[in-house]
Amino acid sequence: MTDDDRRDDQFEQPPEPTRRAMTDEPHEDIPSNIHDQTREGQHPYQWHEGVNREHGSTDAVEFIDVKKSFGRNTVLNGLNFGIPEGQISMIIGPSGTGKSVCIKHMVGLLYPDEGDVLVHGESVPSMTDDQLFDMRKKFGVLFQDGALFGSMNVYDNTAFPLRQHTDKGEDEIEEIVSRRLREVGLSGAIDKMPNELSGGMRKRAGFARALVLDPHIVLFDEPDSGLDPVRTALLCELIQEVHAENGGAYVVITHDIMSARRVADYLAVLWKGRIVESGPASELFNSPNQFVRQFLSGEARGPLGME
Amino acid sequence: MDVPRDWLSSMGDIAKFSGRVIAEVFEGRAFHFFGETLRQAGILILGSAIVIWGLAFIVGLTCGIEGAYFNRAVGAPAYAGVFSAWCDLREAMPYAFGYMMSAKVGTGLVAEIGAMRISDEIDALEVMGISSLTFLCTTRLLAAWMVLPFMYIAAVGAGFFASYLAVVQQIGEVSSGGFFLIFWMFQNPPDLLYSTIKGMAMATVIVLVGCYYGYTASGGPVGVGTATAKSMVLNTVLVHLVGMLGTQIFWGTNPRAPIGG
Amino acid sequence: MVRAVADRAFLPTKSLLEQVGDMMILTGKTLLSAVRPPFPYGTEFVQQFLFMLRLCWLPLLISTVAFGYGAPGLQAGNFLVIFGAIDRLGGFFVLASIREFAPFVTAIILAGVGGTAITADLGARKIREELDALQVLGVDPIKNLVVPRFLALMIVTGLFNIFALIFGILGGVLATLTFDAPLGPFFSTLLSNATTTDLWGSVLKTTLFGAIIAIVSCYKGMTASGGAEGVGRAVNQGVVIEFLGIFAFNYVFTQTLLATHPEISVIK
Numbered sequence: 001m002t003d004d005d006r007r008d009d010q011f012e013q014p015p016e017p018t019r020r021a022m023t024d025e026p027h028e029d030i031p032s033n034i035h036d037q038t039r040e041g042q043h044p045y046q047w048h049e050g051v052n053r054e055h056g057s058t059d060a061v062e063f064i065d066v067k068k069s070f071g072r073n074t075v076l077n078g079l080n081f082g083i084p085e086g087q088i089s090m091i092i093g094p095s096g097t098g099k100s101v102c103i104k105h106m107v108g109l110l111y112p113d114e115g116d117v118l119v120h121g122e123s124v125p126s127m128t129d130d131q132l133f134d135m136r137k138k139f140g141v142l143f144q145d146g147a148l149f150g151s152m153n154v155y156d157n158t159a160f161p162l163r164q165h166t167d168k169g170e171d172e173i174e175e176i177v178s179r180r181l182r183e184v185g186l187s188g189a190i191d192k193m194p195n196e197l198s199g200g201m202r203k204r205a206g207f208a209r210a211l212v213l214d215p216h217i218v219l220f221d222e223p224d225s226g227l228d229p230v231r232t233a234l235l236c237e238l239i240q241e242v243h244a245e246n247g248g249a250y251v252v253i254t255h256d257i258m259s260a261r262r263v264a265d266y267l268a269v270l271w272k273g274r275i276v277e278s279g280p281a282s283e284l285f286n287s288p289n290q291f292v293r294q295f296l297s298g299e300a301r302g303p304l305g306m307e
Numbered sequence: 308m309d310v311p312r313d314w315l316s317s318m319g320d321i322a323k324f325s326g327r328v329i330a331e332v333f334e335g336r337a338f339h340f341f342g343e344t345l346r347q348a349g350i351l352i353l354g355s356a357i358v359i360w361g362l363a364f365i366v367g368l369t370c371g372i373e374g375a376y377f378n379r380a381v382g383a384p385a386y387a388g389v390f391s392a393w394c395d396l397r398e399a400m401p402y403a404f405g406y407m408m409s410a411k412v413g414t415g416l417v418a419e420i421g422a423m424r425i426s427d428e429i430d431a432l433e434v435m436g437i438s439s440l441t442f443l444c445t446t447r448l449l450a451a452w453m454v455l456p457f458m459y460i461a462a463v464g465a466g467f468f469a470s471y472l473a474v475v476q477q478i479g480e481v482s483s484g485g486f487f488l489i490f491w492m493f494q495n496p497p498d499l500l501y502s503t504i505k506g507m508a509m510a511t512v513i514v515l516v517g518c519y520y521g522y523t524a525s526g527g528p529v530g531v532g533t534a535t536a537k538s539m540v541l542n543t544v545l546v547h548l549v550g551m552l553g554t555q556i557f558w559g560t561n562p563r564a565p566i567g568g
Numbered sequence: 569m570v571r572a573v574a575d576r577a578f579l580p581t582k583s584l585l586e587q588v589g590d591m592m593i594l595t596g597k598t599l600l601s602a603v604r605p606p607f608p609y610g611t612e613f614v615q616q617f618l619f620m621l622r623l624c625w626l627p628l629l630i631s632t633v634a635f636g637y638g639a640p641g642l643q644a645g646n647f648l649v650i651f652g653a654i655d656r657l658g659g660f661f662v663l664a665s666i667r668e669f670a671p672f673v674t675a676i677i678l679a680g681v682g683g684t685a686i687t688a689d690l691g692a693r694k695i696r697e698e699l700d701a702l703q704v705l706g707v708d709p710i711k712n713l714v715v716p717r718f719l720a721l722m723i724v725t726g727l728f729n730i731f732a733l734i735f736g737i738l739g740g741v742l743a744t745l746t747f748d749a750p751l752g753p754f755f756s757t758l759l760s761n762a763t764t765t766d767l768w769g770s771v772l773k774t775t776l777f778g779a780i781i782a783i784v785s786c787y788k789g790m791t792a793s794g795g796a797e798g799v800g801r802a803v804n805q806g807v808v809i810e811f812l813g814i815f816a817f818n819y820v821f822t823q824t825l826l827a828t829h830p831e832i833s834v835i836k
Contacts, residue, residue, distance in 0.1 A: 104430075107434050109430055109433060109434065133436040134436075136433075136434055136435070136436045137436060139434065141431065141434045143427040143430065143431055144427065145426065145427070147426060147427035147428050147430065147431040148428070149423075149428055149431075150422070150423070150428070151346075160435070161435050161436075164435065164436070164437055165435075165436060195795075358808060358812070361812065362811065362812060362815060365812070365815045365816055365819055366815060368819050369668070369815070369818060369819045369822060372819075372822065372823055372826065373663065373667075373668060373822065373826075376826050377660075377663055394643070397643055398638070398639040398643060402635075402639075403815075406676060406811055407808070407811060409680070410680070410804075410807040410808045410810075410811050411804070411808050414684075414800070414803055414804040414807055415804050417800055417804075418797050418800025418801045418803070418804050419797065419800075421796075421797075421800055422795070422796035422797040422800060423796075425796050426796045527796075528692075528695050528794075528795065528796050528797075528798050528799050528800075529688075529691075529692040529695060529696070529799060531796060531797070531799055531800040532687075532688040532691050532692055532792075532798075532799025532800055532802070532803055533688050533692075534800070535684065535688065535799070535800040535803040535804065536681075536684035536685050536687070536688040536803055539680045539681070539684045539803070539807060540627060540680060540681045540684070542680070543627060543631065543676060543677060543680040543681065544627045544630050544631055547630065547631035547634040547635050547673075548630070548634050550634065550635065550638055550639070551634035551635065551637055551638035553638075554638035554639065554642050554643065555638065555642065558642060558643060558646060
């Protein structure tokens with residue numbers, strides 16, 4: 001779908017966004033399908049009592065009261081949080097709670113039904129196509145499984161954004177591409193086609209491609225899916241190294257707690273379309289909130305059931 | 308009644324989609340990605356030419372023998388050339404071209420673009436600031452328009468050659484000179500043009516329908532497979548309708564024959 | 569380097585020949601399996617039969633009328649009008665509709681609509697590992713999946729041929745009306761030229777087309793490989809092979825029929 005389609009079917013003008021602190025009472029406009037997921041006699045948002053803690057820096061990306069539904073299925077229901085600059089943030093939560101949808105809102109691949117998404121203070125849903133393309137140059141995105149173009153080899157895949165968006169000569173491009181591929185450890189696979197690579201290699205190639213334009217914000221959509229624990233640990237290390245080298249705001253979506261312990265500077269826990277709690281990682285790991293404690297320790301008993 | 312209802316609801320979407328792609332070709336957007344257009348043209352030639360010419364050849368053979376037997380039956384075996392001239396060029400070749408285009412190119416497009424859609428490649432393009440519609444669909448339509456007229460005319464040639472083989476060599480009732488005399492007498496230049504227009508109209512429809520179903524695929528590999536099947540249904544019917552319209556418009560009730568005043 | 573060139577030319581041909589060989593083997597197994605007891609495929613057969621009917625009747629109707637009106641209708645009508653012999657259009661329609669167009673348009677529609685549906689369905693089951701699960705549960709996929717589709721497609725294609733004949737002739741009627749010619753002579757030459765040989769030849773040909781479509785679509789569906797492109801590619805290749813096979817077989821059959829029964833080509 002092109003941006004016009006998305007804008008046409010979503011909404012005309014974003015409503016005036018209002019800030020709401022997390023400690024307010026939960027709203028009563030609870031969508032019906034949320035009730036299906038709750039056990040008898042419980043209020044669906046009773047565990048969402050956590051606090052949006054301060055992270056001590058400006059917000060690169062902000063979500064203000066974002067709501068999004070697909071048909072009868074409400075995925076985001078009043079999402080409020082901010083991604084801090086210069087840190088590695090992680091959005092974690094149970095499977096199917098809208099984490100990928102969250103990422104797509106940040107780059108304007110989806111628009112909220114209500115609420116607003118701000119990138120460096122500018123509202124994404126109200127951008128024109130040109131503004132949107134410019135804004136996307138600030139981002140690098142690593143999709144699940146890499147999303148490499150099947151018809152080009154690794155070198156051409158990584159060089160693609162440079163060739164399309166810059167006037168750089170082939171020599172300069174070669175230098176940049178080689179450096180990035182070296183950073184991710186794929187110097188030996190330059191001529192391979194995507195279907196000749198393993199899952200881990202595809203993700204690393206996708207990572208290199210995401211970095212080529214020196215983006216300010218890098219998004220990772222479940223980079224550890226399908227990887228064994230050792231490869232996951234290596235990928236986490238890679239993310240940290242590259243971040244230390246290049247800076248910027250990194251946002252990682254995952255439900256792997258080990259990675260969260262290793263890598264995250266800032267954590268946001270997402271459940272049923274809202275943030276349960278967010279803040280610096282060290283504080284969240286000591287949180288009194290029952291849901292957060294259950295999820296971060298991987299316990300079977302607690303507010304989260306099999307639903 | 309699921310299938311027709313499906314078509315009607317998609318018709319509006321397909322029309323809108325096609326309008327946008329065609330507009331982009333005329334606006335020259337595909338020239339941004341001329342390298343990609345050339346690559347697609349190359350793929351069309353390498354991948355589809357042989358199968359299309361192969362089918363054209365087989366159909367030409369069939370047209371040839373039916374014509375030969377028919378003409379023998381009406382007592383005018385020498386006129387077998389007419390059957391080939393008309394049947395081949397005006398009807399059989401466009402249909403053969405249409406059939407094989409929809410089978411090879413049409414379903415191929417859905418499979419390829421649909422796979423890109425579900426593995427997030429299209430989203431990756433958008434996020435990198437490339438208009439995925441232009442990069443994927445407009446380039447393919449332009450490539451088709453560049454390459455297919457020549458492929459079509461070559462297919463017609465293959466069909467004619469096959470009819471010749473069937474009538475002259477296989478059945479052997481007409482000498483080759485006799486065949487060609489009648490054959491050329493009943494040809495006229497507008498016929499080739501009209502036939503090519505028919506073929507190109509079919510090809511355009513097929514490419515647009517294929518791109519649409521691929522671009523809007525969802526639901527994993529299974530969804531891509533279903534979209535491929537659905538596109539084939541629509542393409543097959545449209546090929547027949549375009550063929551009928553073409554015949555009506557170009558030949559209607561004016562045979563343009565060199566006899567009878 | 570010669571090796572590389574040889575590989576490029578040889579490998580696709582080799583794989584194509586392998587696939588054709590595999591399909592022949594599948595045909596053999598299907599035929600054997602169909603006649604050997606037990607016969608659990610009754611329900612599946614009826615289901616597939618009805619499914620094909622439901623899926624294909626409308627596309628076939630539209631296509632045969634369109635084709636019948638345009639190709640033999642207008643073009644041949646034009647030709648005959650010159651000789652003042654428009655009444656002979658009926659006779660031509662025997663040749664056109666019964667012997668050629670009805671069978672192959674039926675086959676094209678059944679391959680394009682029914683064949684693709686079968687390939688997509690079986691391909692989806694292969695990707696989801698349902699076929700493996702069935703085998704592990706002791707169910708023979710050939711007997712339970714391929715045989716019913718094979719039989720159903722053969723019968724449905726043969727029957728649809730008659731349906732296509734009728735609607736193709738309707739297209740001819742429309743063409744005759746466009747020429748402002750009376751319909752009486754059209755039908756009389758049609759009926760006087762129609763022979764039973766033509767009719768059974770046509771139905772037999774179409775039934776065999778149905779067999780080709782069934783085997784190719786089932787084979788392609790059951791061997792769909794993984795990956796996002798897998799099922800789509802299987803449908804793509806299946807339909808190309810079916811189209812080529814149909815027309816090649818059509819040529820051979822028509823040639824044989826005309827040569828062995830020369831009396832049918834006499835136009836009365």
